Amino acid sequence: MTARFAATELNLSNYRTERRYRLMLFSMTAMLVLPVLIILAILILKGAPMISWEFLFEFPRRGMTEGGIYPALLGTIFIVVVDLIFAMPIGVAAAIYLSEYAPDNWLTRAINLAIINLAGVPSIVHALFGVGAFVIFFGFGTSILAAALTVAIMTLPLVIVATRESLQAVPQAFREACWSMGASRWQTIFTVVLPNAISGILTGLILEVSRTAGETAPIMFTGAAFFLPFLPESVFDQTMALSLHLFVVSTQVPEVPEALPYGVALVLIGIVLIMNAISIVFRSYLRGKKKW
Amino acid sequence: MRTDGDSRIAVRTDKLNFWYGDFQALFDVDFDVKAGIVTSLIGPSGCGKSTLLRCVNRINERIGNVRTEGKVEVLGHDIYAPEVDLTQVRSQVGMVFQRPNPLPISIRKNILFAHGLHTQEKTSKSDEEAIVESALKEVLLWDDVKDRLDRVATGLSLEQQQKLCIARLLPVKPAVLLMDEPCSALDPKATTAVEELIWKLRGQYTILIVTHNMAQARRASDECAFMLLGKMVEHRRTEDLFLTPDNQKTADYIEGRYG
Numbered sequence: 001m002t003a004r005f006a007a008t009e010l011n012l013s014n015y016r017t018e019r020r021y022r023l024m025l026f027s028m029t030a031m032l033v034l035p036v037l038i039i040l041a042i043l044i045l046k047g048a049p050m051i052s053w054e055f056l057f058e059f060p061r062r063g064m065t066e067g068g069i070y071p072a073l074l075g076t077i078f079i080v081v082v083d084l085i086f087a088m089p090i091g092v093a094a095a096i097y098l099s100e101y102a103p104d105n106w107l108t109r110a111i112n113l114a115i116i117n118l119a120g121v122p123s124i125v126h127a128l129f130g131v132g133a134f135v136i137f138f139g140f141g142t143s144i145l146a147a148a149l150t151v152a153i154m155t156l157p158l159v160i161v162a163t164r165e166s167l168q169a170v171p172q173a174f175r176e177a178c179w180s181m182g183a184s185r186w187q188t189i190f191t192v193v194l195p196n197a198i199s200g201i202l203t204g205l206i207l208e209v210s211r212t213a214g215e216t217a218p219i220m221f222t223g224a225a226f227f228l229p230f231l232p233e234s235v236f237d238q239t240m241a242l243s244l245h246l247f248v249v250s251t252q253v254p255e256v257p258e259a260l261p262y263g264v265a266l267v268l269i270g271i272v273l274i275m276n277a278i279s280i281v282f283r284s285y286l287r288g289k290k291k292w
Numbered sequence: 293m294r295t296d297g298d299s300r301i302a303v304r305t306d307k308l309n310f311w312y313g314d315f316q317a318l319f320d321v322d323f324d325v326k327a328g329i330v331t332s333l334i335g336p337s338g339c340g341k342s343t344l345l346r347c348v349n350r351i352n353e354r355i356g357n358v359r360t361e362g363k364v365e366v367l368g369h370d371i372y373a374p375e376v377d378l379t380q381v382r383s384q385v386g387m388v389f390q391r392p393n394p395l396p397i398s399i400r401k402n403i404l405f406a407h408g409l410h411t412q413e414k415t416s417k418s419d420e421e422a423i424v425e426s427a428l429k430e431v432l433l434w435d436d437v438k439d440r441l442d443r444v445a446t447g448l449s450l451e452q453q454q455k456l457c458i459a460r461l462l463p464v465k466p467a468v469l470l471m472d473e474p475c476s477a478l479d480p481k482a483t484t485a486v487e488e489l490i491w492k493l494r495g496q497y498t499i500l501i502v503t504h505n506m507a508q509a510r511r512a513s514d515e516c517a518f519m520l521l522g523k524m525v526e527h528r529r530t531e532d533l534f535l536t537p538d539n540q541k542t543a544d545y546i547e548g549r550y551g
Binding site: 104171173174176177179182183184187191192195196 | 349351354356378379380381382383386387389391393394395396397405406409410457460461464
């Protein structure tokens with residue numbers, strides 16, 4: 001009875017279907033990965049020769065066709081830091097409230113929906129809001145503060161959604177255990193929920209930082225300058241920023257050597273990649289510590 | 293008005309009705325749980341036995357949109373009275389869940405967690421040690437874990453985890469222990485061990501245990517109550533309930549005709 005366990009026609013046709021779908025799904029994945037690899041390869045090939053100590057730590061010269069990107073690099077860091085000062089506490093606290101305290105009613109659902117929609121608002125709209133609110137109404141002028149606040153509002157949904165998701169990933173059983181022993185919500189959050197959600201929250205924050213570093217539209221009207229021959233002295237000064245600088249040297253300034261914009265782009269992408277790498281390391285370190 | 297002083301009754305419900313939204317889960321439940329013995333609650337899934345259990349420490353209220361009518365008294369005090377503090381209720385009425393749910397912190401911290409919530413002064417290191425040791429000894433876990441008190445509790449076996457979940461209630465000296473199918477996630481050997489533990493704690497604590505397992509109710513409880521469709525059908529000594537049930541529905545259920 002050799003034929004007993006042999007594949008039937010139906011089995012074979014199932015296998016063929018299986019192979020077709022696998023191939024289709026794989027090729028879609030390849031189409032996703034390929035552009036990223038090509039962009040990175042071009043950036044590195046064309047931009048890497050630009051990268052040097054002088055490029056990173058000198059001012060631009062001769063109408064930005066020579067020299068370095070120091071003020072833009074520093075400006076981006078300033079904007080990110082000020083942005084974090086606002087976005088981190090507000091985003092994390094709001095997410096904790098929404099996830100742990102807010103009753104499940106139409107208002108909460110409406111707020112959650114609004115947060116998701118906020119993430120979909122075009123960045124130029126945020127920019128105009130920033131001009132109206134921070135530059136004019138609050139009188140911050142075009143400044144690091146106004147730019148950072150504008151980006152903070154724009155990226156808050158990222159922080160809130162990431163935080164909320166990592167809070168909700170903490171098993172409900174832990175909360176029930178705490179409550180059944182008489183712990184208040186805050187005691188429960190502080191001793192059990194937050195320690196187990198912290199890796200996800202940090203990841204969200206780092207994603208927010210890399211997003212902030214790359215934004216151009218929201219800062220070009222609110223605080224980032226075309227060119228400045230000096231560094232900002234306070235948060236009320238304007239600053240140069242990498243993302244805007246890239247736009248400027250690529251399109252606005254004549255006779256820029258071809259490699260220069262690639263160098264700027266490489267630095268910008270480098271910052272984002274480093275941030276992501278830090279988040280991955282952080283996450284795996286903290287994951288290793290938690291056990292359930 | 294019933295007398296407050298009946299010390300033989302640990303938990304008493306009086307015309308208890310309970311709703312999840314529009315769904316009524318309990319209908320006029322009158323139920324007396326005698327102090328110091330093990331009482332089991334049996335009945336088919338969805339009959340309201342867990343809901344009843346969860347009314348006794350008011351943990352039901354954590355899900356919004358629920359409504360309670362009637363009275364639940366613990367040690368003669370109405371726990372739904374306006375001046376009642378939930379934290380106090382929860383320290384006097386401990387709860388053990390279906391799936392062992394130790395917190396993902398060390399064994400030691402698990403034991404001291406409830407104690408820390410309910411104690412204002414700082415406890416000295418030596419007192420803490422004493423609390424941990426006595427709680428773990430009481431649940432027969434001390435010898436197994438005394439060398440690894442600082443390990444994460446979620447690394448223990450399920451049996452040990454469930455024992456730990458019982459042990460962590462003891463430092464705040466609860467009067468009543470509620471157990472919601474405490475053995476249903478455990479294998480037969482672990483089930484026996486936890487049942488033995490429940491039997492050992494009998495006397496010091498009033499134990500109310502929900503179970504799907506009729507053999508368990510029979511083995512490990514003094515009194516047994518049968519619920520059906522949100523109503524209390526019969527509540528008697530376990531022996532009598534299983535041997536000579538009064539109600540035809542009880543008889544049908546224990547013979548396995550439904551459920």
